Amino acid sequence: MSERPDRFGVDEIAERAEKAFAEAADLEVLEEARVRFIGRKGEITTLLRSIGSLPDEERPAFGDLVNDLRERILGLYERRKGALSDGAAEEDYFSGDPTLPGRRALSGGRHVLHQVLRDIKRIFFGMGYSLAEGPDVELDYYNFEALNFPADHPSRDTQDTFYINRDILLRTQTSPVQVRYMEKHKPPLRIIVPGRVYRNEAPDPSHASEFLQMEGLYVDRNVSLADLRNDVTYFVRAFFGSDAKVRFRPHFFPFTEPSAEADMSCFACRGSGCPICGKTGWIEIMGAGMVHPHVFRNAGYDPDAYTGFAFGLGLDRIAMLKYGIDDIRRLLSNDLRFLRQFWAETAGEVFE
Amino acid sequence: MKISLTWLKRYVPIEEDAATLARDLTMFGVNVEGIESLAPPFTGVVLGRVLEVKKHPGADRLSLCTVDAGGARPLGIVCGAPNVAAGMRVAVAVEGAVLAGGLRIKKSKIRGVVSEGMICSESELGLSENHSGIMSLDFDGKPGVSLEGKLGQSEYVFDLEVTPNRPDLLCHFGIAREIAALYRRKLVLPDRFELGAGGDFNLRIESGADCPRYTAAFVDDVIVAPSPAWMQNLLKSVGLGAINNIVDATNFVLMELGQPLHAFDRDTLAKDTIVVRRAKKGEKIVTLDGVERELDPGMLVIADDARPIAVAGVMGGRDTEVKAETKRLVIESAMFDPRLVRDARQRLKLETEASYRFEREADSGIMMDAAARACRLIQEMGAGTPSPACAESIHDPRSLERRTVSLRVSHANRVMGTELAGDDIAALLDRLELPSRSYGETVHVSIPTFRRDILEEIDLVEEAARVYGYENIGRDESARCSIFSEVPAEDLRKSSLVDFLVSRGFAEVVTSSFMDPADAGRMGWDGRDERAGPLRVANPLTEAQSALRTSLIPGLLGVVRRNTRAEQEEIRIFELGKVFLPGPERAGLPREELHIGALFARHATPLEWMAPRRQSDFFDMKGELEALLDRLGLLEEVKMMKPHDGKGQIFQWLLGGAVLAEGGLIAKGVSEGFDVDSPIFYFDLRLDELPPAGGGWPRFEAMSQYPAVKRDLCIVVADRVRYAEVRNIIMQQAQYLDSIRVFDYYRGGHLGEGKRSYTFRLSFRSSENTLDSIAVDREVHRIVGALQRELGAALRTE
Numbered sequence A: 001m002s003e004r005p006d007r008f009g010v011d012e013i014a015e016r017a018e019k020a021f022a023e024a025a026d027l028e029v030l031e032e033a034r035v036r037f038i039g040r041k042g043e044i045t046t047l048l049r050s051i052g053s054l055p056d057e058e059r060p061a062f063g064d065l066v067n068d069l070r071e072r073i074l075g076l077y078e079r080r081k082g083a084l085s086d087g088a089a090e091e092d093y094f095s096g097d098p099t100l101p102g103r104r105a106l107s108g109g110r111h112v113l114h115q116v117l118r119d120i121k122r123i124f125f126g127m128g129y130s131l132a133e134g135p136d137v138e139l140d141y142y143n144f145e146a147l148n149f150p151a152d153h154p155s156r157d158t159q160d161t162f163y164i165n166r167d168i169l170l171r172t173q174t175s176p177v178q179v180r181y182m183e184k185h186k187p188p189l190r191i192i193v194p195g196r197v198y199r200n201e202a203p204d205p206s207h208a209s210e211f212l213q214m215e216g217l218y219v220d221r222n223v224s225l226a227d228l229r230n231d232v233t234y235f236v237r238a239f240f241g242s243d244a245k246v247r248f249r250p251h252f253f254p255f256t257e258p259s260a261e262a263d264m265s266c267f268a269c270r271g272s273g274c275p276i277c278g279k280t281g282w283i284e285i286m287g288a289g290m291v292h293p294h295v296f297r298n299a300g301y302d303p304d305a306y307t308g309f310a311f312g313l314g315l316d317r318i319a320m321l322k323y324g325i326d327d328i329r330r331l332l333s334n335d336l337r338f339l340r341q342f343w344a345e346t347a348g349e350v351f352e
Numbered sequence B: 001m002k003i004s005l006t007w008l009k010r011y012v013p014i015e016e017d018a019a020t021l022a023r024d025l026t027m028f029g030v031n032v033e034g035i036e037s038l039a040p041p042f043t044g045v046v047l048g049r050v051l052e053v054k055k056h057p058g059a060d061r062l063s064l065c066t067v068d069a070g071g072a073r074p075l076g077i078v079c080g081a082p083n084v085a086a087g088m089r090v091a092v093a094v095e096g097a098v099l100a101g102g103l104r105i106k107k108s109k110i111r112g113v114v115s116e117g118m119i120c121s122e123s124e125l126g127l128s129e130n131h132s133g134i135m136s137l138d139f140d141g142k143p144g145v146s147l148e149g150k151l152g153q154s155e156y157v158f159d160l161e162v163t164p165n166r167p168d169l170l171c172h173f174g175i176a177r178e179i180a181a182l183y184r185r186k187l188v189l190p191d192r193f194e195l196g197a198g199g200d201f202n203l204r205i206e207s208g209a210d211c212p213r214y215t216a217a218f219v220d221d222v223i224v225a226p227s228p229a230w231m232q233n234l235l236k237s238v239g240l241g242a243i244n245n246i247v248d249a250t251n252f253v254l255m256e257l258g259q260p261l262h263a264f265d266r267d268t269l270a271k272d273t274i275v276v277r278r279a280k281k282g283e284k285i286v287t288l289d290g291v292e293r294e295l296d297p298g299m300l301v302i303a304d305d306a307r308p309i310a311v312a313g314v315m316g317g318r319d320t321e322v323k324a325e326t327k328r329l330v331i332e333s334a335m336f337d338p339r340l341v342r343d344a345r346q347r348l349k350l351e352t353e354a355s356y357r358f359e360r361e362a363d364s365g366i367m368m369d370a371a372a373r374a375c376r377l378i379q380e381m382g383a384g385t386p387s388p389a390c391a392e393s394i395h396d397p398r399s400l401e402r403r404t405v406s407l408r409v410s411h412a413n414r415v416m417g418t419e420l421a422g423d424d425i426a427a428l429l430d431r432l433e434l435p436s437r438s439y440g441e442t443v444h445v446s447i448p449t450f451r452r453d454i455l456e457e458i459d460l461v462e463e464a465a466r467v468y469g470y471e472n473i474g475r476d477e478s479a480r481c482s483i484f485s486e487v488p489a490e491d492l493r494k495s496s497l498v499d500f501l502v503s504r505g506f507a508e509v510v511t512s513s514f515m516d517p518a519d520a521g522r523m524g525w526d527g528r529d530e531r532a533g534p535l536r537v538a539n540p541l542t543e544a545q546s547a548l549r550t551s552l553i554p555g556l557l558g559v560v561r562r563n564t565r566a567e568q569e570e571i572r573i574f575e576l577g578k579v580f581l582p583g584p585e586r587a588g589l590p591r592e593e594l595h596i597g598a599l600f601a602r603h604a605t606p607l608e609w610m611a612p613r614r615q616s617d618f619f620d621m622k623g624e625l626e627a628l629l630d631r632l633g634l635l636e637e638v639k640m641m642k643p644h645d646g647k648g649q650i651f652q653w654l655l656g657g658a659v660l661a662e663g664g665l666i667a668k669g670v671s672e673g674f675d676v677d678s679p680i681f682y683f684d685l686r687l688d689e690l691p692p693a694g695g696g697w698p699r700f701e702a703m704s705q706y707p708a709v710k711r712d713l714c715i716v717v718a719d720r721v722r723y724a725e726v727r728n729i730i731m732q733q734a735q736y737l738d739s740i741r742v743f744d745y746y747r748g749g750h751l752g753e754g755k756r757s758y759t760f761r762l763s764f765r766s767s768e769n770t771l772d773s774i775a776v777d778r779e780v781h782r783i784v785g786a787l788q789r790e791l792g793a794a795l796r797t798e
């Protein structure tokens, strides 16, 4: 190549042509650009006309130079034209207006309570828990007596009960499945028991007469309170985020001893106190404890041979906490505008 | 239950602030649900400076003080305190002030001299029981400044959740005992009058089982008056009103020691007698609240020689209550069978502080002490002269003895997940006033009467764990995982069906398990339909929730109603849930069946520009049900039929002999009954009728690698012939049929009356070779021949 500078400005023309072609958004504009550079009255023609002002000995070289330039620009033009033609439809696929909305089939989604249940089940299945279920309409024996709630004892007052008759009731907790399951299975066992439970309470924003609960039960030769704390902590962190903290407060349940209520650190204020946690920094999430020896005896287990823990959590409450739902009664309202809010694909995402 | 911080401090030193104490108690197992802060109970009290003190002209023990209380001129105040002196800064109650105990200050003449206010003692301000002199304030500030909220400590009241196993915590002393254990502090017992047994009185207990213990203490020379301000303030802080010194003293003991007491006016007792007996049939009593109540032999009463004077453990009678003119008292401190108290409370619908505690079995050892404490308070207030001897009945003296419960150290450690020594555990229990001794592997604990909840080893393990601190247990993060999860195949199938329905555009809903019994009629179920006789709840919240649902459909119709009102235009919903059919099941429990109910209402498609909008119709319903059945691998096995007694447009899908599903149009009348617009289509699938789940994982099968050959076939048949018959014949005849779709259906019109046509697209394919057109023609020929022969069908060519 010549080492001389771009004496006739051909490189500059080529650059301008390339730029003009690249900026052409459709074939029409591209055609205008082609005419401007290599049309009969285009820049190349004008350039060629200036040959007359050159000495004769330079004319052949100048002619070659301009022809090369024309070839170059033609090549650029063809490339751009090809690119534009590929995209431009021969047919009109979008009815002349691609901004019209697309065709949408109806979309569905799970109920928020069952989403929460599904997510919680996944975590416990991963920890080795199996699934068990029991009847909603239950014998007084399994709901109360076998769980160490004596007849006519004030501990029954903590759970207002719907009765069908003297012996049959709507279960107030999922715990009756503990004894039902232990009667049929030998340890070791590790189960979760989700199900609907009923309380004879006038509904208000934080109390429903029916709600979803989930029980956990783990029985083996040496299960301890320490194991309970570990499993509960693991669950809370898996569900609410790995920075969640858990604390156990002593409490009373007739069918566990020692008994505890588990709190988790408030996800909203991270423990500094806010309206969600009642300014305590902690949110109560479940009741738990070591299976009471009486319950083991009622199930036909030897309380000296086995120890175990049980826990129970209200899924409505968990859903309300997780999604900031203000009134428990919304969960059974089934207003589609409510249900749709929780269909977004955020599973696994730890909320702030 | 409400507990006052000031009150607690009578029995245990507390330096912690209210919030710290609340948190520590909560972590110790005494759940503090709230803290309320109360200002000291006075208004209109200001800072004053005593300018001058002179003798009262008419009384030696009174002084006449000139006090600067911030007003335009100093006030003249008569004061009886010996310690008043010029220059003192004092609390002055000016005209209009209201002091603790409700005393309102007015300008008044005292022995002939006008007093324009009052210089206050601590007792008058309700700050303490000290009334020996006026308060000297070391309080900077200008005279006249209000002292509200500036004097004394504000009062804090804790709202405690006391679980039914711990009746010992239903009083201040019980909470103080926990605080002493929590902080390892010394507990101070309240002073008691020296009371002994042996009093002479006609006390008769008819049944020791009904009333295991009864103590009657006596007080003479009674002067009924208001109780002192400090007592009124403490009672008020926990929500009890002040009545008079006697009743307040008994209430004070109730809140202090947890033992309910009752004071009778002894002079109103017929023949100076107390009998504890069952009520007689038809007997009546007017209780303290003025209500006449009818009693029966299921209830225990306290009576005199003539009539009932109290419902045992629940409420006293009006005739024998303490009145202004009362001179002599019988103070009852007793223990009753908790079941009798509970039963009477429920039947009389009368819950009292007393019944609440009696039902929970108060401390069986405290009767005499509680009576002695009340006597002491009455004596201190100058409200009467207690007698040193009380009358007492004890049914079973052994019930007053301490029990011994033992704990195995290794077992305790196994349950807690700790490695504590026997001495460690004994020391933990000692802190709770549970005297314990460790003998190697065993710890013996002597259980006081106030801990009736501790009956066996595990109860002690819990107490030890609580004092040791749950927060100190279980920091090992390595969860064991020796047991593997086994999820029932039915549950997996259930979730996959739900996911499938969701993918088909259904919104999952969750409706109530309850049903309005009237819905059976609205649904048009007749008497033979088991859904018409739902199980009733004996004590429902409302009539509309008084039965258990026998079908998901009524609830789903309610969801349609709600969402129609919310102007939702496309309604495609399902619920997977239980229904309850009264049926023979073991032990009288109903049959609980799992169903999927689905409804199709309003529009089936969104409002769009490219195609007209469509109402939900029968084939939306049928298509989704078929898709579900196909997913279950049952589409070719079920048989759709119209039930013999079927009304309207309802069909059943049978599997084997059993009804797997029903579906169709919700009758117009039914829709109207539920106040929803017709048409609504539904299906109801009984999951329990499905074959057992878990048939194993699907097995891969190789697909044919040869091309398919397509043929369209238009068949004209008589109007009585159905698509299913045509399809059956095609399926039977074809050998290489790969798929069959009907894509056109036409009735009447140019076909002529009584005719209909179906146009099929048949696709043929072999897994062994490429089908040539001769083979396909042969196949089609055979099909058409069979259709002509069996259905009289004609082949129509375009």
Ligand SMILES: [Zn+2]
Residues within 6 Å of the ligand: A266, A267, A268, A269, A270, A271, A272, A273, A274, A275, A276, A277, A278, A279, A281, A282
């Ligand atoms: Zn918070």
